[in-house]
Amino acid sequence: MHLYDSFGPNPRATRMFLAEKGITIPTKTVDLMTAENRKPPYTDRNPGGQVPALELDNGKCIGETVAIWEYLEEKHPIPALIGTTAEERAEARQWQRRVEMQITEHLYNAFRYSEGLQMFKDRMRVLPEAAPGMKAVVQDKLKWLDNLLEGKQYIAGDRFTIADIILYCALDFGGSVKQPLDPSLKNVNAWFKRVDSRPSAKSSLHPASATTGMKG
Structure with missing residues (x-):
């Protein structure tokens, strides 16, 4: 493997x-x-x-x-990043789906259609006219998530899950390609700092991040 x-x-x-x-x-x-x-x-x-x-x-x-x-x-079920019970797994998958469909896919496509246009224009259909709207949707949905994070350590509550990994890597990338976090989103920013402090956040960065200026 x-x-x-x-x-x-x-x-x-x-x-x-x-x-x-x-x-x-x-x-x-x-x-x-x-x-x-x-x-x-x-x-x-x-x-x-x-x-x-x-x-x-x-x-x-x-x-x-x-x-x-x-x-x-x-x-490798332990430590569980999806869940140990049917309820936990459903909760993590629910949040994974929400994060991807409402935030991260828009963030990535907004990059491909704007700052990353020269890289992607010969690889896929690009829609430059859609990029500003997609960036706006990302900000709208982060405001929505900010309210839902009130009183929570992580997206699914007290458990660190795949939903946190997906959103963290997307937002860290976004901050390096002109899609920064709104500093007024206190819960999202506190959550981001919490995840950023995990050893896996630093160890997972590719060496090319230093030369490209993009967090990947």
């Missing part, structure tokens, strides 16, 4: 997940900056073209970040 790894917020999130779990997996580096992930032989293994991907010993490849985490949590 090995992990296809690269620079970028989703690969970083997986490195953070592995660090929290205490799991070590051999890696193969994919050059995201030159779009190695968008062409064969990588797309022969993972036709979605995303990074990371996990290739199993039987040759099968899991190419979606959360699906990789689900697989690894089943193999």
Whole structure:
């Protein structure tokens, strides 16, 4: 089994997940900056073209970040980052879905369509006219989340979960590509500092972050 790894917020999130779990997996580096992930032989293994991907010993490849985490949590249940009961798992997945659908996907596409346009214009359909609206949606939903974080340590309550990893890596990336956190969001900012202080937050940063100026 090995992990296809690269620079970028989703690969970083997986490195953070592995660090929290205490799991070590051999890696193969994919050059995201030159779009190695968008062409064969990588797309022969993972036709979605995303990074990371996990290739199993039987040759099968899991190419979606959360699906990789689900697989690894089943193999290594402790410490639980999704949950130890049906209720905990449902709660973590609920928040993971809310965070991705309402915040992080808009943040990433806003980057691809604006500051990252030159990088992505030949890799996918880009919609520059949509970027300002997407950035506004991110800020709207962070205000919504700020209210819901009142009295909580983490997004799902007192448990650190995959929802925290996903949002933290996205917001840290966003802050480095002209989508900073609004300082008036006291609960979101306190939560961000709490997660930022975890050893996995620092250890998961790719070395290329220093040269690109982007947190990935």
